[in-house]
Amino acid sequence: MCSPYSGKELNVMDVSIHKCSSCGRFQSPPAYFCISCKSDKLEWIEIPGRGTLYTYSTVYVPLSSHEDQAPYTVAIVEFQEDLRLTGRLVNSNSENLEIGAQVEVVDVRDGVYFFDICK
């Protein structure tokens, strides 16, 4: 599902991110006050949903509400230095993952990001 990483952006899903209109700092999760300059002027912008794997864990003992999905893999993805998002990794578990791998957003369902490793 990943686009080939050839410099040309193909099928990369955009994601909406909250950004401070005063100092430009990204806010994730969305904020009431900028976590950097404390301004309350914030806006939504779209950025390409591609980043690197920052950390991850495959969950074997789930929440009762997620029992039918376990084991599943949760990840934190770094999009740029001051922006990370969290979500679920599809087609992966801790066995075949590595910090720093290229990751793309492939879906957003009920407010949850789904990531896949770029192969």
Add this chain to the structure above:
Amino acid sequence: MKNVSVVGIGKTKYGVLQEKTFLDISVEAGKKAMEDAGIGPEDIEALYLGNYGGSDFINQNHLAPYVGSALGLGVHVACTHIENACASGGSAVREGILAINSGIARIVLVIGVEKMNTVTTPMVTEFLAKAGDWENEVRVGYTFPCAFAMMARRHMHQYGTTRKHLAAVAVKNHKNGLNNPTAHMHKSITIDQVLEDDRIVADPLRLYDCSLITDGASAVVLSEESMARSFSDKPVDIIGFGQAMDHFVLYQKDDLTKFNATVEAAEMAFTMAGVKPSDIDVAEVHDCFTIAEILAIEDLGFVPKGQGGPATADGMTSHGGKFVVNPSGGLKAKGHPVGATGVDQIAEIALQLRGEADARQVKNAEIGLTHNLGGSGATCVVHILARN
């Protein structure tokens, strides 16, 4: 400002206490603490109750007067419930101190309590996850083991920490737990047992990396320092404390290998106490997972960042080491009745400084520290205690 001493200690057995109710254990711990101070319910001027999940685990809210009433406290006694996730107990102690500092009360009872073994493990996991951010983390599937697993993986990546380092925390704390009669688990384990156990909770954390689902209660009586000797031959003074906050959401933290709230709370406590990390003889720290103890001893300033794993494996934090961490067995072996933990840490350090910790006694302990963490580090409470 009035200084504060610990003059009474009481605790129940920790474990799966099916035959006892929430009130049974709350009252047992509170009564023992009052007896230890040589006082009765009529002497208590304020009650602070640390509890996390009463409304989930036992279908009960309005918990502080629920317990205060069962203890027979007077109608003039303000009873207040403190909920700060796993730091509920530490925050309750801090509120008790502030009540005495301000002069509004002279004798305060603080009880920490949790009754968790009322539901299945997935339900416990779900209830505990409510201390995280539901919209941004929990609905993704975060559990607390998962959050600490992701921190562990970053620590391994940035500092070369290994599963063997994590295992050293579990082995040490299980060994310490053997000396604690009220601990949930009395079971010696080996590094290989921790490494080879096939019950993965949230990779890389396995069963022995995790604390226990425990029922239990602990209590302390606090008084003005000037009157402490009328209650106890060996009062223990609270000489410094701090509570701090960090981003609520884990992935927003600038560095997943560091708890800013711990660093901040420790700095406040050390400054107030006028001591430094190297002055601490004994510490009870929040080892909800093995990685959490490694992060704690680094963030408290006992060892440089990244050295927590090797320091533990080298025995620096074991009995006879440079500074002893979790001689009680910690959350790992003593158990982690969430709201009770922060209060029990105070009780344990007070016992150490009185010289009454029996087989777990750290020789000549004069200054001790407690570290109680809430959620994935959004709250941290640190206390520093010393012999009167």
